[in-house]
Amino acid sequence: MGKTDPFTRENIAQGLLAAADEMFYSWGRTSQSTIIYEVLDYACGLTDANGNLIGQANGATMFLGAITFSAKAILKKFGKDKIKPGDVFLTNDPFTGAGTHLCDVAAVLPIFYHNELVSFAVNKGHWNEIGGKNLGSWSTDAEEIFQEGLQLPDIRIYDGGVFNESVRDIIGANCRTPDMTLGDLYGQTAALRIAQARVLELFDKYGRDEVLESMEFILENGRKTALLELSKMPKGVFEAEDLLDTEANGVNDIPVKVKVTITDEEFILDFTGTGKAVFAPINCSVYGAQSGARIAYSALLSPHTPPNDGFYSLLKVLVPEGCLFNAKSPYPVSCDWEPIQILIDVVMKALAEAVPERVPAGHFLSIIGTIVGGTDDKTGKPFVLCEPQAGGWGAGDIKDGESGLVAVCDGETFIVPVEVCEYRYPIRVEQFALNPKTGAGQFRGGHGLIRDYRILNSKAEVTTIASRHKIAPWGFAGGKDGSINDVQIYKKRSGEMKSAATWSHEPLEQGDLIRLISGGGGGYGNPKKRPAEKVLKDWEDGRITLEEAKKEYGIIIDEAAGKVDMEKTKAFRP
């Protein structure tokens, strides 16, 4: 036992985690940016003096690596001796540690206790706008990162407490909505100061040694938990491959490959064999790959263990230089959730057979990033609807898949209500419904969604990007594959319909309709084993047709009687 009694240590640990939570709560409530407040696309956390993650609160899983790698990038660039009280740093550099695309900006505040660097408070969030060739700072057709926005490569925004107005003016001048962007910056740094105050309160109350010891214990306990959970996993080598079928800039489908090696003390993900980075914004940096790997690791080992660098210390990620998962400047990364999600999915798929109790069938996988924008006829001001879609999840060995849930890179992410959408944008939502096509199985895949946007403005444009447009989510253990993601455009004037998953600035006119269809999840187990009463209920609920009941499940329903025809069913189900 250390200097501190175990109960006090735990009180301190809880206090540190509470500081991260409070930072998260405070920023979310005051943020001006749509993405942060509706989608909670941000994260807040604390590290020790070396940048090791102590605790993190985040709304989207993709930010798992956000805190630690950002703090470490600052430490690496400046060194401990050049960092002083009152400093705050900004970074959105995907290649040195910020990890994700340029709109995600991390702010890093070193916390000093009596002039000793003891911790970093870090938060990172999706800024509404950081410049670049398109409004919203992400596009589906960028060819290099310079088109994707302003880069902030680990810079000081507050120097010993003095705000750098020159940097502020550069940011302001390079963004289309400077008020909102700078508002995000102020909210973000205010939240860091709240965390700083809470951490210093703990130091004052319990003492320096006690708090530092508590930080060490958090990391040590994280590692212990990971070892314990790893001991419950089968050991060996597990492999899987897939194709990233996102259409962008005409690139071909990209092979994705993983070899997972599980030993008593290590969980190694080797992505050798994955295709090369492409001149389309569907690459990610090595830190993006690390974040994705952490999501898969958490999901497989212990979904409820709070993230910290002790817990992740068993994870090793190997991504060859120059591959899709380890792109370098000038490769564009603005839709990096596309590679990151398939990275996670292929790891899950590799282990599915070995641990079916931990892995359900495939889900719709893509967030179907959607932008509908234009200049509002009524106000003359630009409008931008920017949102992820929700879709169907895979069935598992004990349950049907969930319907209408956000994808794995998102988390506590809320879809925009129809009524808010109609108030805010010149759009009418004509339908928001379940997509009946899902993967059949003993346990049925969850439903994707159908969302119809009718354009009320004279002109608008739509941009979307999605994978799983050609290759449906995988079924598992005899379950059928789910259904694909699709974005359909119905032109009012010509009456024609066009279908694709990726659209770049597709022009629209008043009366045109965009139909966003997210895929249904894969099924689990032989559909013929699904109990007749469940199939009947699915039919009653309008989730499957009579035909599907017969063809997929081998159940004959007497429509008039509303019952299963047992006699006829016997012929189909031995």
Add this chain to the structure above:
Amino acid sequence: MSIRVAADIGGTFTDFVSLDEETGRIIEEKAHTTPANFAEGVIYAVKKSGISLSEVSYFVHGTTVVINAITERKGAPTALITTKGFRDVLEIGRANRPDMYNYFYKKPVPYVPRKYRYEVEERVSNRGEILIPLNEEELLSVASKIRESGIRSVAVCFINSYANAGQEQKAGKILAGQLPDAEITISSDLLKVWREYERTSTTVLNAYVKPAARLYLDTLKDTLKEMGLKEEPHAMQSNGGTATFERAKEVPISLIESGPVGGVIGGAALGKVINEPNIITFDVGGTTAKTSLISKGQVKITTEYKLEWTPLFAGYPVKSPVVDIIEIGNGGGSVAWIDEVGVLKVGPKSAGADPGPACYGKGGTQATLTDANLVTGRIDPDNFLGGTFKVDTEKSRQAIKPIADYFKISVEEAAMGIIKTAAGNMLNALKLVSVRRGYDPQDFAMLAQGGNGALLSPYLARELKVKKCIIPNLPGTFSAWGMLMTDLRQDFMQTCIMPFGNADLKIVNDIYGRMEEEAVSIFKRQNIKEKDILFIRTAEVRYAGQEHAVSTPVASGAVTKESIKECREQFDMIHEQKYTFSLPEAGAEFVGFNLTAYGVVLKPEIKKIGKGGNLEGAVKGERNVMYEAYGGILCKVYDRMKLGRGDRITGPAIVEESKSVTVLCPDQTLEVDAYGNLIINTKY
């Protein structure tokens, strides 16, 4: 006719408090809650108290019937009718995955299965224009399907009905004609706020419990009348006010948190008497601790309530005003355990009433907070629940021993560890309602309640650094007492987005005018005279571009340019307090207008107690009590019943009463105030 009665059904006990306004005499009773038929417990408690209901001028009832019917899925089969294209809104929800890394997460299952979710052609725009008129033929055909299905509870929620409720109301009238024996809930009758999922969810839950609530309230009322009650009984609503049974059964969803709010309202009422407008209430029962904040005499209300919500489960939104209470799974019965990496945790699992803590000797072997309190001398085994219940300290020691062995410390030290861990959890909840919302605890008094509230409150008051800690009379049944101090209350909300810059005064005045008219009409039906109605207006305000709005006061009377300006200034101020910054230069907008209407009723006067002076006479003994950083200290034990006004006790000390124990810390002093409350001050 001068007796006021409150009956509060809780998970384990039904609390009963009566107050004779002439003599000031208070009777408290506890009866076991009777889940099979909750009314039985109430009736039993009434009988046990010996009160004659014909003497009762005011009967108020807190009930868990509504929340139980919902969480136990015992409501009525319900049908839902939506705008064409939107029947799945209820199932889709907001699509969030709070349990982010769990691939086996299960979403909330909708209370209406898909086959009973019907659509009709109709459409209103967000500006209230009728785009597609209601297709009445289609509605008739839906009505006949519902009739055939045998379903007798129907919810109706149309898109954008917050902006124009006409078509929804029309559909409601047609359905009432078609389905005369069905209960119909129309979303715009409950709330006129945007966000279709949240509104649909609220409407469906109201429809789901309506038949059960009606049956329960009618049965109880009939029984009480048979027993002599002459006055219309009142139900405690989650918004901290009451409504008559007649009104409550129309809007049963407003009773969702009927139980826990009494203590908060009581806190505000007591604060008024003893001149403490800023209070943090802290209620510790057997399984949970609840805390809420009262600022300047005002109870905090939230409209973000989600039933069954946890950090890992999305829950079911109820957009009905609820007193903002933070609840954590730590109470006397909470179990202490060591997690897999060797950290001591307390709760949320509870030993409940059966087997209960190890010391009950009913077969419980796991250590609980109560066991730790016993081992450390905080509770006297011979005076547990006033000596009516035998407890065994040796069993507590045995239960704690494995924890002591694990950490290689003594049983007493381990018991202190359990108390410290539970106190840490509670402290975080207390900070959540205070510090984290921008309030400085030094401006607040902490008010202890519940069977276990007084045990830990003095210590937590010191840790939180509040101004003082108050142990009221009868802390164990304080929540029921609080219900006696409650006015009738109705809340109205109307979403209406409007920039401050060119606010349309006519629209604002119309909205408030309509709400006030409706409030008067509802209260008149509850026999409240117009002179006793009090209105409080607020507006939801935010900076342009923000999502979350801040509730900001609006002056009563005609809204003018001046009052709008005043409102804007107030908003900046409140924003600064809550979020550490304000943007007075930035554009701001109204998101909606709210009205709270009170039907003020006569409340009993709180009587002063006799003067003290014989402190030694109140000492009933001495015992050894463990304190952190001090170890065991021999403390005097006082009998609260023998303390009088002005008596002062210096800590460490114990003050006992029949259903509660106050543990005074070494650096604290206690003074009995004029009304018998124990006021504890800490030397910081």
